[in-house]
Amino acid sequence: MMGVPFEESLERRGFSLGHFPSSILCSTVGGWLAARSAGQCSGRYGKIEDMVLELECVTGTGEVLVAKTRSTGPSLVPLLVGSEGTLAVLTRASFRLHEAAKLRTFAAYEFGSTDAGWEGMRRLFQAGLRPAVSRLYDPFDAMLARQGSVKREASAKTAQTATSPVPGLGASLLRTLVGQPTLMNAIIDGLGTRLMGPAQLVLIFEGERARADAETARNLLEASSLGAGRGSYVGEGPVQKWLRHRYAVSYRQAPVFMADLFSDTIEVASTWDALPGLYHGVRKALGRHVFVMAHLSHAYPDGCCIYFSFAGRPEIGSGGSDPEAIYRVYDAAWQAALTAAIDAGGTIAHHHGVGRSKAPLLEREQGASREAFTALKRVFDPAGILNPGNLVGDAGVQRTGHPYPHAAAESTREGSTR
């Protein structure tokens, strides 16, 4: 079942699942479970694995199996969630529901640096606050959001044509930026907040305690103990803007590809102590190949997800629009980013899944647990007919996809979620 009709059917009865991935217009409930999805309100409601109570599925042998969350003994539910179609086809699910939120409060804050912003986020979550939405944009991403919102609102009154690959940036400027990524990333880093403006945190609290929690959050973020990193409250405006465009931002890739560029996103995560190494490590690794910006969303008391958006093309003067040259840059960027994520003690995916393209790196991240999963795969799917090559790569099953890293660049993208 598609995401929007599912949530609408709950809303008509006064309930909500609390799950709103940016892909809600084009993704399914089964896909959310299969790929361990995270919605925009994960701060309050958790990821999909925190919501599911019971699953029905059909294994590779044709057996229909019902798995329930349990209070004793092992449960199959956590194994099936995130199995990306390699163990069974998920056919039915029961979820924990919430009364649809009647009260919401919005607040946005600006910070002198991204690092200062995530220190504020960490404090909120470790103080026991659970904002439904908490998203921190680095200075460049925040600048685009500010400009893009203005432009989108102006252009919405006239026409709905997408003329620029990235909101607020002309195509030629973007081509220049991505054609010299090392230089451009260094310039952007050097300019910092002076030219681009501050990093920006948007917060939404929901439920009975929304106002009180927003007040506590404000006290925490403006506290002098945050020192030079303390946040400045800038009102509700940026949150209202974000809310209006919350599902629009991800669908702006077509003009990028039409301009012989590519763009993509990678979402990694770690505990708070490893987060600075993860952020700077992945940014640096990506930055040698592509133009990169980031925001942080999906925070927890113990850590956070970082979402890098990047755009690239072969270096100016080397390859132009030759697809092979483009693939090489794309693959090199992905390899570098995933390796840097593992080296920093992070995970290679937070909610977009592993698929085929990240499977070889999952082994390095997870080590021995791959063997246990391969054994499980043989029980659920002895003939290896369910999504061969996903998650565990070639382990014991026939592989039909293209080898990494080229698979990611092929147009199919089957099994590799975004």
Ligand SMILES: Cc1cc2nc3c(=O)[nH]c(=O)nc-3n(C[C@H](O)[C@H](O)[C@H](O)COP(=O)(O)OP(=O)(O)OC[C@H]3O[C@@H](n4cnc5c(N)ncnc54)[C@H](O)[C@@H]3O)c2cc1C
């Ligand atoms: C524009 C855009 C924005 C996105 N934003 C988010 C976001 O905010 N949060 C997020 O979590 N993800 C996001 N994604 C990624 C993707 O939408 C999610 O991972 C989603 O959970 C996958 O659902 P889907 O229906 O698209 O699954 P698909 O991509 O169709 O499938 C994903 C994998 O699961 C398997 N699968 C699908 N259905 C079943 C089933 N019923 N039983 C067993 N296996 C199955 C498929 O074979 C495949 O291996 C985004 C993607 C796009 C394109």
